[in-house]
Amino acid sequence: xxxxxxxxxxxxxxxxxxxxxxxxxxxxxxxxxxxxxxxxxxxxxxxxxxxxxxxxxxxxxxxxxxxxxxxxxxxxxxxxxxxxxxxxxxxxxxxxxxxxxxxxxxxxxxxxxxxxxxxxxxxxxxxxxxxxxxxxxxxxxxxxxxxxxxxxxxxx
Amino acid sequence: xxxxxxxxxxxxxxxxxxxxxxxxxxxxxxxxxxxxxxxxxxxxxxxxxxxxxxxxxxxxxxxxxxxxxxxxxxxxxxxxxxxxxxxxxxxxxxxxxxxxxxxxxxxxxxxxxxxxxxxxxxx
Numbered sequence: 001x002x003x004x005x006x007x008x009x010x011x012x013x014x015x016x017x018x019x020x021x022x023x024x025x026x027x028x029x030x031x032x033x034x035x036x037x038x039x040x041x042x043x044x045x046x047x048x049x050x051x052x053x054x055x056x057x058x059x060x061x062x063x064x065x066x067x068x069x070x071x072x073x074x075x076x077x078x079x080x081x082x083x084x085x086x087x088x089x090x091x092x093x094x095x096x097x098x099x100x101x102x103x104x105x106x107x108x109x110x111x112x113x114x115x116x117x118x119x120x121x122x123x124x125x126x127x128x129x130x131x132x133x134x135x136x137x138x139x140x141x142x143x144x145x146x147x148x149x150x151x152x153x154x155x156x
Numbered sequence: 157x158x159x160x161x162x163x164x165x166x167x168x169x170x171x172x173x174x175x176x177x178x179x180x181x182x183x184x185x186x187x188x189x190x191x192x193x194x195x196x197x198x199x200x201x202x203x204x205x206x207x208x209x210x211x212x213x214x215x216x217x218x219x220x221x222x223x224x225x226x227x228x229x230x231x232x233x234x235x236x237x238x239x240x241x242x243x244x245x246x247x248x249x250x251x252x253x254x255x256x257x258x259x260x261x262x263x264x265x266x267x268x269x270x271x272x273x274x275x276x277x278x279x
Contacts, residue, residue, distance in 0.1 A: 019265040020173060072169055074176060087169040094265050097243025112243065114216060
């Protein structure tokens with residue numbers, strides 16, 4: 001199931017970047033054991049509830065976050081400001097929304113919370129005992145970012 | 157006289173993207189008003205002349221469903237059409253929005269072509 005969900009994360013992220021960020025991205029191999037780290041400065045997360053509980057988190061280094069925001073807004077971005085936080089939060093929201101649609105196709109109903117963004121170097125997420133962790137790395141010319149999913153299945 | 161639109165989304169980035177998508181889709185409005193939640197949207201509708209509203213669903217303070225419900229109870233603004241633009245796609249919540257007067261929905265993420273396809277016939 002983790003491989004399937006990682007595929008959904010990839011699909012949702014590609015769709016968001018293609019249609020809303022106007023930026024080509026390449027995906028790396030998903031990591032399932034927590035060993036993959038992203039050297040991030042900003043992380044946007046959105047909680048998931050329902051048949052699957054957990055969160056989706058976008059981890060970005062500074063330059064990547066600024067480039068992604070530039071792509072979304074169609075203007076240069078020089079610092080990690082409110083626009084960057086807002087843009088990353090909205091990407092997390094849309095990726096989670098795409099994931100939700102895919103999971104509903106598996107009979108797994110998920111509700112989304114509102115996105116939150118934290119700034120700090122190499123934030124590590126910690127989830128409950130038994131939770132699964134998937135990290136899907138992506139690349140743009142400015143560097144690497146990651147989409148992490150922590151979750152516990154209560155049914156499916 | 158041209159038309160005016162109100163964009164309702166708690167993300168300022170998303171409001172900018174929707175505005176850009178409208179221009180890319182060739183849909184010109186005289187005025188683009190913005191609101192960060194349902195409460196702000198109601199205040200704009202009571203004050204300004206708005207022809208159509210494009211609204212998110214998941215928002216703090218007053219979400220899109222609560223906004224539709226409150227708007228439906230105000231005679232001066234109840235007939236202004238509202239198109240939902242949201243990550244929410246479930247039949248239950250979109251159905252609820254339509255039962256409260258929403259004229260349609262667009263899923264995020266979207267393309268300018270999709271905006272034109274859904275919004276164009278409503279103008």
